[in-house]
Amino acid sequence: MTNAREAQATILSSVQTVGSVTLSLDRSIHRVLALDVVAGENIPAFDNSAMDGYAVRSEDIKTVPAVLKLTGEIAAGSVAQGALGAKEAMKIMTGAKIPAGGDVVIQQEWTETADDQHVRITTSAAAGHNIRPTGGDLHKGEIALPKHRQLRAQEIGVLASLGIGYVEVFRPLSVAILATGNEIVEVGAKLPEGKVRNSNAHTLSALVLEAGCEPHMLGIAQDNASDLKQKIMQGLLSDALITTGGVSVGKYDLVIDCMKELGVEVKFWKVNIKPGMPMMFGMYHGKPVFSLPGNPVSSMVTFLQFVAPALRKMMGLAEPSGGTRLPARIEHEVTKTDGKRHFVRGIFRQQNGSLTVRTTGSQISNVMSSLAKANCLIILPEEARKLSAGDLVEVELL
Amino acid sequence: MTNAREAQATILSSVQTVGSVTLSLDRSIHRVLALDVVAGENIPAFDNSAMDGYAVRSEDIKTVPAVLKLTGEIAAGSVAQGALGAKEAMKIMTGAKIPAGGDVVIQQEWTETADDQHVRITTSAAAGHNIRPTGGDLHKGEIALPKHRQLRAQEIGVLASLGIGYVEVFRPLSVAILATGNEIVEVGAKLPEGKVRNSNAHTLSALVLEAGCEPHMLGIAQDNASDLKQKIMQGLLSDALITTGGVSVGKYDLVIDCMKELGVEVKFWKVNIKPGMPMMFGMYHGKPVFSLPGNPVSSMVTFLQFVAPALRKMMGLAEPSGGTRLPARIEHEVTKTDGKRHFVRGIFRQQNGSLTVRTTGSQISNVMSSLAKANCLIILPEEARKLSAGDLVEVELL
Numbered sequence: 001m002t003n004a005r006e007a008q009a010t011i012l013s014s015v016q017t018v019g020s021v022t023l024s025l026d027r028s029i030h031r032v033l034a035l036d037v038v039a040g041e042n043i044p045a046f047d048n049s050a051m052d053g054y055a056v057r058s059e060d061i062k063t064v065p066a067v068l069k070l071t072g073e074i075a076a077g078s079v080a081q082g083a084l085g086a087k088e089a090m091k092i093m094t095g096a097k098i099p100a101g102g103d104v105v106i107q108q109e110w111t112e113t114a115d116d117q118h119v120r121i122t123t124s125a126a127a128g129h130n131i132r133p134t135g136g137d138l139h140k141g142e143i144a145l146p147k148h149r150q151l152r153a154q155e156i157g158v159l160a161s162l163g164i165g166y167v168e169v170f171r172p173l174s175v176a177i178l179a180t181g182n183e184i185v186e187v188g189a190k191l192p193e194g195k196v197r198n199s200n201a202h203t204l205s206a207l208v209l210e211a212g213c214e215p216h217m218l219g220i221a222q223d224n225a226s227d228l229k230q231k232i233m234q235g236l237l238s239d240a241l242i243t244t245g246g247v248s249v250g251k252y253d254l255v256i257d258c259m260k261e262l263g264v265e266v267k268f269w270k271v272n273i274k275p276g277m278p279m280m281f282g283m284y285h286g287k288p289v290f291s292l293p294g295n296p297v298s299s300m301v302t303f304l305q306f307v308a309p310a311l312r313k314m315m316g317l318a319e320p321s322g323g324t325r326l327p328a329r330i331e332h333e334v335t336k337t338d339g340k341r342h343f344v345r346g347i348f349r350q351q352n353g354s355l356t357v358r359t360t361g362s363q364i365s366n367v368m369s370s371l372a373k374a375n376c377l378i379i380l381p382e383e384a385r386k387l388s389a390g391d392l393v394e395v396e397l398l
Numbered sequence: 399m400t401n402a403r404e405a406q407a408t409i410l411s412s413v414q415t416v417g418s419v420t421l422s423l424d425r426s427i428h429r430v431l432a433l434d435v436v437a438g439e440n441i442p443a444f445d446n447s448a449m450d451g452y453a454v455r456s457e458d459i460k461t462v463p464a465v466l467k468l469t470g471e472i473a474a475g476s477v478a479q480g481a482l483g484a485k486e487a488m489k490i491m492t493g494a495k496i497p498a499g500g501d502v503v504i505q506q507e508w509t510e511t512a513d514d515q516h517v518r519i520t521t522s523a524a525a526g527h528n529i530r531p532t533g534g535d536l537h538k539g540e541i542a543l544p545k546h547r548q549l550r551a552q553e554i555g556v557l558a559s560l561g562i563g564y565v566e567v568f569r570p571l572s573v574a575i576l577a578t579g580n581e582i583v584e585v586g587a588k589l590p591e592g593k594v595r596n597s598n599a600h601t602l603s604a605l606v607l608e609a610g611c612e613p614h615m616l617g618i619a620q621d622n623a624s625d626l627k628q629k630i631m632q633g634l635l636s637d638a639l640i641t642t643g644g645v646s647v648g649k650y651d652l653v654i655d656c657m658k659e660l661g662v663e664v665k666f667w668k669v670n671i672k673p674g675m676p677m678m679f680g681m682y683h684g685k686p687v688f689s690l691p692g693n694p695v696s697s698m699v700t701f702l703q704f705v706a707p708a709l710r711k712m713m714g715l716a717e718p719s720g721g722t723r724l725p726a727r728i729e730h731e732v733t734k735t736d737g738k739r740h741f742v743r744g745i746f747r748q749q750n751g752s753l754t755v756r757t758t759g760s761q762i763s764n765v766m767s768s769l770a771k772a773n774c775l776i777i778l779p780e781e782a783r784k785l786s787a788g789d790l791v792e793v794e795l796l
Contacts, residue, residue, distance in 0.1 A: 026600065046592065075580065077579065077581025078581075078592055095594065096592065152796070154772075157601030160601070182476070187562070191561065193444070194475055195475050196442065198558065200555070203558070204551075296559070327751040350723070367535045368441075397722070
């Protein structure tokens, strides 16, 4: 049986990034850069004032108070008429370009009005004071944002400031989702005796959306080779295929056999974890195929641990391996004896500057409502046996 | 000057949730429930098997080995023909309904084939073993998910399992964004001398999207009352209006005056924070209006601290006050003397089970690229003066 780390490594070494697409800035949030973005200009493009005040020459204010002649006024966005001469000052607004000859801005608070045409500087300052230098944020020619960087609001701000309205990013992935099993009926349908609703496909669809990909729902395949193969073939047209259900040892479990017959190369189909042990990963002409267990919690946990990293690598992220992980002290004793890696639904909180976590209680893998109560997964490694209250564990935020 | 806590409290007490809308499950990710969702049925709807194995009567396996007659086979989704009699067993698959008379499932591994028509149970178990009871996840009539709960993948799974395909959620908010200032030009335009590009509106648009709202870009208003008022009026048609630029003390700063003349009730317009001090909050017929500073970093920080909580309350979240905050040890000395609350761009990391953070360096508020390097804001409270390496600080994840 594969362990969790090997499984993740196998998956990440099997998948590759997809191609790129040009998107307008306002559609590019959470996409990933497919090229280095080089600054085509300096930011700021010119020396400018960090304050409202007076642009002066530092040599004129070595001794204060100094009375200087007012020769102009520079609003943000406008440019001084001519240069600043000796013993002269220009009123200047925040963001406005420093006039030629000026090398310091004295803030309003350090000045007094002398008369209509003169200002009195009461406090001295060295050259450069209150001046934001050309290229102080970004220099022309430097890499402003590297390839593989995901675009958050601040990256979009950087691109806009460089005048970049269109950006080359890895294209969105289409991810097919197929529920399997004679026992499954659609959400809106009447529920016959013995059947259950198709909840996994909807959970997976939401997880695919949260990962920044486009879910493509294939419906429900019955437990027969003909229906399964037809729907699996359809799913193999997408960039990745996820099936749910039908990979345990039951005799009605045909999914893996159908996959193999269609040419999917099975890489592993059991992982030493709980929940989620019966999980298949394969490749089909460069596309990953995942068969996740039918239990709702197992399905979500295996998505987060194995499918999401694959999708993140394919969509271009440099560090695809997982969600935010944090150390926390467990609030109560936990024992396990099976040598598996456990992903335990937990409630994580901050108390007096330290992080603690407790389990949500029952960890039965069909109890989806406990995942709705959880805000993290507690990760208990294979070798852990008994944890006492106060022991350090790793949690992954949900 | 208002302090940060008072400012946030004023904002949160001024805004109200918007109305609700019915959305299909697959469009409801990250929306917030506008009604309690009551379970209309039990989950699971029937006692079912947690394992592949044999459904038997516990009284028949008090002593083992016990040889029982095979009287049927129950696949997931199908129902047993008749009840289970004394000394009888039925083969059963994971998820299949327990036959009448059966009260325990013995997993495959604890059984042997006796002959074609009999199975030998080798290990005993008590009633209920391997049975997932009716209502074990959710009981009919209980509140499955409360009003004000945000829908993540797991909540969508719970709704689907209950057969709920449409859900009543608070409607998406429309948020208008207006850049102001003669110095601003659009991203795609040529950059004349002394001008800067409109980056803030794009950053804010991305932040509005990340908050789950719909940005509505109003373009750039020039620094004159007529243009400002016309565009502000347009923005007041949205659920909330954000302007950027034009609220410092410069003589060209008309934004607040125009707001007042249009009937915006100004609640405060300076907050004791850095960056972001000159920030206005007002209300217009129940709609919040924010005028954020023009510096890119100030604009983003004030959005996260003040605008985002307002939007989160309006979109229905029960705890709108902020992003994920964590304790961390600062890696180096930090001093401040101004009595303001600082939001310092930081790089947060996990080392040997503890969380540490360092600043990104220069904290000049026009340096957007430093926010692109940051993964958190370090929050330094008003009263903090000198922090030594190893001191505990609070960070907010970006």
